[in-house]
Amino acid sequence: MKKHYIILTICAIFCILQTWAYPYKVSEIPMVHLQDRTRYVSNPDGILSVQTVNSIDSILYALEQKTGIETLVVAVNEIEGGDCFEFALQLGKQNGVGKKETNNGLVILLVTQERCIQFVTGYGLEGILPDAICRRIQTQHMNPYFGKADWDTGMLAGIRAVNSYLRNYHDGTENGKRPTGFSASDYYPFIFAGIIFIVFFIFAYKNQRRKNRCPHCKKHTLRRTDSRFISNINGIRKEEVVYTCAHCGYTVVHEEESHDDHDGFGGRGGGPIIFGGGLFGRGNGGGFNGGSFGGGDFGGGGSGSKF
Amino acid sequence: MKNLMRLFFVIISITTLSSCGYNSMVEKEEAVNTAWSNVENQYQRRADLIPNLVNTVKGYTTHEQETLESVVNARSKATQITLNAENMTPEKLKEYQAIQGEVGSALSRLLAVTENYPELKANQNFQELQAQLEGTENRISVERRNFNQATQDYNTYIRKFPNNLFAGMFGFEKKPYFEAEAGNEKAPEVKF
Numbered sequence: 001m002k003k004h005y006i007i008l009t010i011c012a013i014f015c016i017l018q019t020w021a022y023p024y025k026v027s028e029i030p031m032v033h034l035q036d037r038t039r040y041v042s043n044p045d046g047i048l049s050v051q052t053v054n055s056i057d058s059i060l061y062a063l064e065q066k067t068g069i070e071t072l073v074v075a076v077n078e079i080e081g082g083d084c085f086e087f088a089l090q091l092g093k094q095n096g097v098g099k100k101e102t103n104n105g106l107v108i109l110l111v112t113q114e115r116c117i118q119f120v121t122g123y124g125l126e127g128i129l130p131d132a133i134c135r136r137i138q139t140q141h142m143n144p145y146f147g148k149a150d151w152d153t154g155m156l157a158g159i160r161a162v163n164s165y166l167r168n169y170h171d172g173t174e175n176g177k178r179p180t181g182f183s184a185s186d187y188y189p190f191i192f193a194g195i196i197f198i199v200f201f202i203f204a205y206k207n208q209r210r211k212n213r214c215p216h217c218k219k220h221t222l223r224r225t226d227s228r229f230i231s232n233i234n235g236i237r238k239e240e241v242v243y244t245c246a247h248c249g250y251t252v253v254h255e256e257e258s259h260d261d262h263d264g265f266g267g268r269g270g271g272p273i274i275f276g277g278g279l280f281g282r283g284n285g286g287g288f289n290g291g292s293f294g295g296g297d298f299g300g301g302g303s304g305s306k307f
Numbered sequence: 308m309k310n311l312m313r314l315f316f317v318i319i320s321i322t323t324l325s326s327c328g329y330n331s332m333v334e335k336e337e338a339v340n341t342a343w344s345n346v347e348n349q350y351q352r353r354a355d356l357i358p359n360l361v362n363t364v365k366g367y368t369t370h371e372q373e374t375l376e377s378v379v380n381a382r383s384k385a386t387q388i389t390l391n392a393e394n395m396t397p398e399k400l401k402e403y404q405a406i407q408g409e410v411g412s413a414l415s416r417l418l419a420v421t422e423n424y425p426e427l428k429a430n431q432n433f434q435e436l437q438a439q440l441e442g443t444e445n446r447i448s449v450e451r452r453n454f455n456q457a458t459q460d461y462n463t464y465i466r467k468f469p470n471n472l473f474a475g476m477f478g479f480e481k482k483p484y485f486e487a488e489a490g491n492e493k494a495p496e497v498k499f
Binding site: 085130131132135136139298299300301302303304 | 345431434435436437438439441442445446447448450
């Protein structure tokens with residue numbers, strides 16, 4: 001009876017080992033970017049070294065900060081179906097690599113058993129990174145190393161080439177746009193702020209006018225001439241103010257309240273709290289919160305090659 | 308009073324039409340049309356690449372006149388046919404697919420022939436043309452799949468009850484699908 005158990009456990013262990021060795025499905029590729037937004041390389045089989053992964057991550061993070069292009073790099077031993085293009089396309093589509101509005105996702109897939117390197121570009125990236133350029137980067141920078149199974153050097157060289165190409169393109173379009181100056185939409189915030197300022201100004205002015213209007217001769221010539229202190233409760237200061245019209249000599253007496261900031265015991269006293277807000281206000285600066293892909297779509301652009 | 312009745316009628320028809328799925332049918336039909344124009348775009352893109360490819364290959368090869376001609380002929384046939392998404396029938400789509408399939412097979416014959424010319428294969432211009440051509444074939448298959456999905460969505464919607472009643476009334480008809488490429492069923496022939 002005991003023997004059976006031993007055989008069963010051995011079988012179970014073999015089954016587990018078997019499932020480990022199985023080729024990856026698209027949904028089984030771990031998305032490290034979702035846990036940590038500074039990471040872009042999914043390297044579940046340890047094909048790339050830690051240093052390479054780190055340098056690629058930092059290159060791609062800087063690239064996204066600068067151009068907004070979202071990249072996913074996947075390096076695995078084996079994939080289900082063995083079709084590198086289809087696999088890379090589904091990786092991009094199902095994870096929504098790239099921004100939704102611009103579809104600027106890029107998927108780079110290396111499958112060592114299939115001996116293939118595949119780039120897939122989102123709809124919006126097809127024009128920026130054409131198929132021919134993808135192929136050129138692969139044949140010039142990656143395949144010579146991949147052919148010798150030097151995955152680290154090849155992948156890093158390829159990513160560097162992609163990065164510099166996209167950066168140059170980005171800088172080129174930036175410089176191209178500059179001379180045209182501001183567009184109308186750049187002015188909107190200023191126009192809006194200006195309108196608010198003017199409206200505020202008008203209100204303040206009207207209020208002032210209303211305040212110094214003489215109820216007797218209807219001229220705006222009331223001046224403050226005298227005041228008498230009444231009370232100061234909890235920092236609220238009450239006083240009687242006398243206004244005299246400069247035109248007809250009519251006098252008005254108002255009771256006015258004002259906040260006394262010098263004696264602010266339980267009154268306002270809010271200054272330090274506002275400063276205190278600055279200490280705790282931001283919790284987003286850390287580098288370890290999860291990222292997300294924007295939901296970009298792919299139309300089959302990009303290029304793949306065998307080495 | 309007449310105006311009031313008319314207004315009443317308009318309001319009733321707006322509410323009932325949107326609830327019977329008329330608007331959704333229009334939306335889904337438009338999605339099919341868009342998907343179809345994407346398919347046509349990609350076929351057009353392939354046709355635009357061919358003259359450039361043929362010229363490049365011509366410069367390096369001497370005995371491949373026949374293969375080159377078949378590509379050019381297939382292309383000129385394919386550029387003449389246009390298919391409108393609105394009056395698409397299964398027969399028309401099949402014909403379109405057959406003609407585009409000829410271009411595809413003529414191209415793959417041409418690319419197979421180029422394997423014999425190492426100088427041509429080393430030419431950067433040719434390599435990039437080839438990359439573009441492969442990318443276009445990929446795009447064609449993606450857009451065809453998108454078209455089939457949009458069509459399936461539309462077909463399923465108009466055939467469901469009670470939408471089928473209204474679909475018949477307003478002339479929404481079932482649309483055909485792309486079928487798997489005819490050439491793919493046969494295993495490639497190897498000649499020595």
